[in-house]
């Protein structure tokens with residue numbers, strides 16, 4: 001198919017799904033926020049009738065004792081718990097199967113997803129596998145393929161972040177071909193989310209910065225999406241404003257509880273926005289850097305974001321101009337092209353101020369055709385991006401990221 005026809009076909013799908021998707025109401029978790037909110041979790045678990053819970057987390061978090069308070073709270077409320085802390089960053093199908101084994105061996109009936117996006121996504125698919133034991137994770141790839149509802153899940157994010165605590169998605173790595181694939185289903189939205197900034201004050205600066213830039217990317221990609229609507233715009237604007245005015249401060253001084261709280265809320269709103277309006281090429285490309293080279297998700301997004309915005313600029317000037325005004329980067333009276341440029345430059349400044357590089361050091365020229373093919377295929381029907389990229393456009397952009 002030639003490029004003009006292909007573009008027309010993609011746009012037909014994007015505009016059709018723009019009408020259809022909002023009819024499928026995306027659920028929202030019951031939300032608990034603020035310092036100390038983790039203390040409410042045992043009661044919430046009991047209210048759901050859950051008696052034996054699996055905690056899904058990673059070794060980084062168990063080793064620093066971040067879960068110690070949770071263990072004692074569960075014990076004092078007589079809630080039986082088992083722990084699976086084998087989740088790796090960019091979680092794999094193997095991680096899911098190992099966690100599922102612990103879930104089944106201990107006859108669990110609920111899951112606490114405790115950690116960043118990796119434990120939360122892994123927990124979502126452990127739950128989906130537990131209620132659909134005959135369906136392997138790979139068969140859940142794509143949309144609406146989780147048939148039976150997963151057991152109750154309690155999401156406790158410790159990064160701000162992926163927003164996975166409110167999204168329909170889980171991103172899993174297939175270790176056989178090093179490809180990340182996305183599972184999307186309304187049943188994957190956790191029924192309960194607890195955002196407790198006390199869990200985030202110890203986040204090291206480089207994880208604070210990159211996970212914060214992931215959240216910014218969610219908000220910006222949702223805002224410039226063809227599927228953006230009033231509610232997603234409100235959520236995205238709120239997130240962008242907070243992140244742009246707070247993230248660098250928290251990178252420098254992570255102990256400010258109120259600013260940590262604000263970032264957790266921003267990440268949640270960015271999640272609300274993108275789970276309804278979708279992400280775009282930044283994520284489609286970043287997933288490949290995660291799958292092929294293990295580049296942390298937020299770091300990949302932070303590096304790629306300004307390049308994709310520059311590519312998309314002809315179609316998003318007024319959108320970025322609005323974000324610039326909202327974030328206090330420029331006055332409302334300035335021309336849109338000036339404001340939009342300033343917004344992109346501000347993102348580059350944030351990256352520079354937080355020691356985020358401008359290139360991907362693992363990227364190799366020989367991988368560019370494969371990455372471009374996979375990224376465009378991931379984005380094609382599912383990401384309603386504001387300006388479509390041809391294979392050449394994508395490969396040219398990737399070359400700018402070479403070290």
Ligand SMILES: NC(=O)c1ccc[n+]([C@@H]2O[C@H](COP(=O)([O-])OP(=O)(O)OC[C@H]3O[C@@H](n4cnc5c(N)ncnc54)[C@H](O)[C@@H]3O)[C@@H](O)[C@H]2O)c1
Pocket residue numbers: 058059060061066088089090091115116117118119121158159161162163164167168169170171199200201202203204207211214290297298
């Ligand atoms: N489901 C979704 O909607 C969605 C959206 C975006 C990203 N993702 C996925 O999420 C994953 C990335 O998640 P992430 O960026 O949150 O990172 P992560 O969960 O991989 O964690 C990164 C590191 O930070 C450490 N860490 C986490 N919280 C900490 C804390 N409070 N204190 C100290 N250390 C802490 C972890 O131990 C780990 O070593 C990727 O696989 C990505 O594809 C999912």
Ligand SMILES: [Fe+2]
Pocket residue numbers: 162214215218283297301
């Ligand atoms: Fe993301």
